[in-house]
Amino acid sequence: MQVRNVESDVLIIGGGMAGCGAAYEARTWGKDLKIVIAEKANIDRSGAVAMGLSAINTYLGMRWGENTPEDFVNYVKGDLMGLVREDLVYDVARHVDSSVHLLEEWGLPIMKDEKTGKYVREGKWQILIHGESYKPIVAEAAKKAASEIVSRVMITHLITDSQDKNRIAGAVGFDVRDGSFIIFKAKAVVLASGGATHIFRPRSVGEGWGRTWYSPWSTGSGYALPIEAGAKMVQMEIRLVPTRFKDGYGPVGSWFLYLKSKATNVNGETYDTNRDRLRANYGAYADAKPMPTCMRNHLMMEEIKEGRSPILMHTQDALDTREKEEAGWEDFLDMTVSQAMLWASQNTDPKERWSELVPTEPYIMGSHAVNAGAWVSGPEDLAPEEYQWGWNRMTTIAGLFAAGDAAGGAGHKFSSGSFAEGRIAGKAAVKFLHDNSGLRTNLDKEVIEARKNEIFQPLENYQLGKQFITRGSVSPYYLYPNQGLKRLEKIMDEYGGGITSFYSTNSTGLGRGMELLDMLKEDLSLLGAEDLHQLQRAWELNHRVITAESVMRHTLFREETRWPGYYYRTDHPKIDDANWKVFVVSKFDRNSGNWSLEKVPVYNILRTE
Amino acid sequence: MPTFVVEARCKNNQKCVEICPSDIMQMDPDINKAYNVEPDMCWECLSCVKACPERAIEVRPYADISPLGSEISVVRDDKANTIKWDIKYRDSRKKQFEFQIRTTPWDSIAVNPVTSKDNISLDDQELSREPEMLLTGKELPKPNALNLKAGAV
Ligand SMILES: Cc1cc2nc3c(=O)[nH]c(=O)nc-3n(C[C@H](O)[C@H](O)[C@H](O)COP(=O)(O)OP(=O)(O)OC[C@H]3O[C@@H](n4cnc5c(N)ncnc54)[C@H](O)[C@@H]3O)c2cc1C
Ligand code: SF4
Numbered sequence: 001m002q003v004r005n006v007e008s009d010v011l012i013i014g015g016g017m018a019g020c021g022a023a024y025e026a027r028t029w030g031k032d033l034k035i036v037i038a039e040k041a042n043i044d045r046s047g048a049v050a051m052g053l054s055a056i057n058t059y060l061g062m063r064w065g066e067n068t069p070e071d072f073v074n075y076v077k078g079d080l081m082g083l084v085r086e087d088l089v090y091d092v093a094r095h096v097d098s099s100v101h102l103l104e105e106w107g108l109p110i111m112k113d114e115k116t117g118k119y120v121r122e123g124k125w126q127i128l129i130h131g132e133s134y135k136p137i138v139a140e141a142a143k144k145a146a147s148e149i150v151s152r153v154m155i156t157h158l159i160t161d162s163q164d165k166n167r168i169a170g171a172v173g174f175d176v177r178d179g180s181f182i183i184f185k186a187k188a189v190v191l192a193s194g195g196a197t198h199i200f201r202p203r204s205v206g207e208g209w210g211r212t213w214y215s216p217w218s219t220g221s222g223y224a225l226p227i228e229a230g231a232k233m234v235q236m237e238i239r240l241v242p243t244r245f246k247d248g249y250g251p252v253g254s255w256f257l258y259l260k261s262k263a264t265n266v267n268g269e270t271y272d273t274n275r276d277r278l279r280a281n282y283g284a285y286a287d288a289k290p291m292p293t294c295m296r297n298h299l300m301m302e303e304i305k306e307g308r309s310p311i312l313m314h315t316q317d318a319l320d321t322r323e324k325e326e327a328g329w330e331d332f333l334d335m336t337v338s339q340a341m342l343w344a345s346q347n348t349d350p351k352e353r354w355s356e357l358v359p360t361e362p363y364i365m366g367s368h369a370v371n372a373g374a375w376v377s378g379p380e381d382l383a384p385e386e387y388q389w390g391w392n393r394m395t396t397i398a399g400l401f402a403a404g405d406a407a408g409g410a411g412h413k414f415s416s417g418s419f420a421e422g423r424i425a426g427k428a429a430v431k432f433l434h435d436n437s438g439l440r441t442n443l444d445k446e447v448i449e450a451r452k453n454e455i456f457q458p459l460e461n462y463q464l465g466k467q468f469i470t471r472g473s474v475s476p477y478y479l480y481p482n483q484g485l486k487r488l489e490k491i492m493d494e495y496g497g498g499i500t501s502f503y504s505t506n507s508t509g510l511g512r513g514m515e516l517l518d519m520l521k522e523d524l525s526l527l528g529a530e531d532l533h534q535l536q537r538a539w540e541l542n543h544r545v546i547t548a549e550s551v552m553r554h555t556l557f558r559e560e561t562r563w564p565g566y567y568y569r570t571d572h573p574k575i576d577d578a579n580w581k582v583f584v585v586s587k588f589d590r591n592s593g594n595w596s597l598e599k600v601p602v603y604n605i606l607r608t609e
Numbered sequence: 610m611p612t613f614v615v616e617a618r619c620k621n622n623q624k625c626v627e628i629c630p631s632d633i634m635q636m637d638p639d640i641n642k643a644y645n646v647e648p649d650m651c652w653e654c655l656s657c658v659k660a661c662p663e664r665a666i667e668v669r670p671y672a673d674i675s676p677l678g679s680e681i682s683v684v685r686d687d688k689a690n691t692i693k694w695d696i697k698y699r700d701s702r703k704k705q706f707e708f709q710i711r712t713t714p715w716d717s718i719a720v721n722p723v724t725s726k727d728n729i730s731l732d733d734q735e736l737s738r739e740p741e742m743l744l745t746g747k748e749l750p751k752p753n754a755l756n757l758k759a760g761a762v
């Protein structure tokens with residue numbers, strides 16, 4: 001087997017929005033540093049923005065006095081029911097506008113109002129773009145910034161230093177094209193490997209299984225890599241259940257906010273303004289303005305449960321001009337082509353009739369209206385001591401930074417905030433190297449050798465197992481990655497609060513789910529991979545399972561229903577501020593296999609009122 | 610619409626294999642032409658369709674939700690920086706759209722290191738080209754008052 005060694009000062013894992021931002025910023029501060037991006041696909045079209053986007057969801061507009069960072073912190077805090085790291089949110093807010101201006105300078109077309117010259121607002125925080133080429137534009141900057149981009153490498157594990165187990169030393173993975181084993185040695189690592197889909201069974205079935213709202217190649221590497229290396233994680237219990245156009249998964253933001261399309265229940269009644277229904281269980285949170293995303297979901301779910309579905313999006317009332325029709329179609333052609341095709345195949349003209357909306361399956365993310373991810377150190381000038389143990393965005397492993405979906409606690413970063421946070425982490429990584437000059441990293445040969453054997457085992461499992469059967473996919477000796485993935489999705493769906501249980505779970509269900517998950521974990525050593533592509537799928541499944549386990553453990557630990565509309569603990573159906581207005585932070589110990597969970601206080605750092 | 614490749618048009622240049630984020634456009638070794646090896650892990654992102662210079666890749670919307678008969682075709686022009694969409698409904702209605710994709714030429718981005726003249730340092734909170742790029746004419750915002758007492762809620 002071929003073995004390759006790649007040494008760098010800064011290794012960036014994942015060249016998505018955050019990773020490209022990190023490469024750009026690390027280069028501007030570290031002219032002579034060796035900066036390497038390790039990416040499992042091709043950064044021109046990788047990550048959640050591969051297809052493009054039609055909006056930038058986080059832009060304050062400070063230059064026109066539209067919003068302040070304090071306004072943004074208040075908004076995010078309200079939307080996430082109080083559990084946010086204000087230091088991180090503020091930090092994203094103050095850097096996001098300059099980051100968007102950079103994107104515009106590079107050539108991203110942002111729509112402008114001809115009269116005022118201001119960006120066209122979709123909503124209070126969102127601006128409209130012609131974003132089909134959003135990703136290749138950002139990738140162009142990253143390609144110029146990085147010393148080397150290693151494409152088509154699936155990073156499987158982080159490696160900590162052999163002399164100092166709590167310091168990063170690099171990562172290992174394999175080349176999905178030629179099968180070589182790659183050892184990345186690095187003094188600092190920025191983890192930007194995205195969020196997680198297919199943790200829960202999607203509504204899609206059969207050939208359409210890959211049509212989830214978030215990209216199917218977001219496989220939990222943003223969580224599994226740091227968890228397995230022993231980094232602390234936060235908010236892994238929160239999951240995003242976005243409301244989307246049924247089956248095509250078209251996003252609704254532009255329709256509600258820009259096109260002013262209305263959604264009703266089957267009787268034509270508006271359902272998402274009824275706060276009385278929320279007060280009994282969720283108290284003062286029911287009066288938050290705007291209504292938190294999860295609560296709007298909750299009201300929709302109540303309609304469905306009580307038989308007033310389908311929920312109808314009245315697009316026919318919104319597309320009254322050619323301009324609006326174009327805006328509606330571009331919204332989907334830029335970022336969810338399936339939705340446009342669904343209309344065409346089903347003879348639905350959105351100008352003439354409504355489409356259905358549904359709450360989707362849950363997703364694990366750190367960049368959207370949720371904030372799961374690594375527990376990271378805050379900015380030096382505004383994080384309290386408890387949130388600050390080193391450099392900005394550094395995880396609890398020295399020299400390992402996180403950004404975008406991989407970094408927890410902030411939320412509402414979206415594409416622009418993830419890019420900005422990548423920049424923050426990229427600069428901090430350079431500062432870390434600067435402050436620790438003379439740093440030496442040491443890799444333990446035995447650890448590396450053990451990883452190598454483990455990584456390629458599925459190829460061997462398949463070769464051995466297939467000798468016993470004639471042909472076909474059924475073997476008692478190995479499990480295909482997609483068979484394992486279906487098992488994972490079913491467990492999480494039925495016991496972790498997915499669609500078939502209508503987002504509900506409780507301690508007995510979680511306990512049973514974790515038993516089944518344990519057996520799935522045992523079976524992962526029997527994954528069989530026919531080729532290198534399937535070997536990538538095998539490791540993606542490993543990462544999803546680790547992510548899922550942390551979701552289950554966090555969900556069990558938090559004994560309340562904090563985010564109705566995302567998930568319900570039926571044994572603790574109310575919000576319990578007295579006991580649970582805290583972060584849940586977890587840590588996995590790879591040697592003992594034990595998890596420890598703790599409560600960490602939430603600080604309201606900014607005096608915003 | 611998982612993708613499929615029209616055999617007569619595929620010229621084996623592997624552009625689709627290089628770009629597919631899901632790693633599912635691969636070469637059939639027997640005929641040396643590309644195909645979608647795992648349609649149920651296709652996001653219908655059309656990255657491969659846009660990248661194929663021979664226009665050999667087409668789409669047939671996901672069988673489980675889409676009745677047959679509709680068509681979509683897309684031409685992305687990175688000289689004119691536009692993208693053109695042609696959509697044909699199952700009942701033959703047509704829609705056409707054209708959008709801009711970029712305002713500057715490809716390969717025009719410059720990445721310039723911070724220099725001593727920039728007046729910001731690694732110890733500050735400013736990122737490169739801040740505060741100018743905020744376009745506010747002001748410094749990077751700092752919070753008015755901080756409440757850093759442990760346990761504050
Ligand atoms: C359909 C859709 C609509 C959206 N709409 C909007 C919108 O309108 N406005 C907005 O601002 N945001 C929107 N978003 C959200 C935005 O895309 C994300 O917030 C953002 O992309 C997150 O950035 P990231 O860098 O953390 O992750 P990503 O951009 O997903 O990047 C992760 C990268 O890591 C790589 N990677 C993963 N695992 C590994 C591994 N093991 N080894 C090597 N590389 C790996 C991936 O290939 C990828 O390149 C939307 C997303 C989707 C999918
Ligand atoms: S890009 Fe087009 S021509 Fe080239 S291999 Fe793929 S399908 Fe064939």
Ligand code: SF4
Nearest residue numbers: 629651652654655657
């Ligand atoms: S549409 Fe996207 S996911 Fe599907 S084969 Fe093409 S590039 Fe891959």
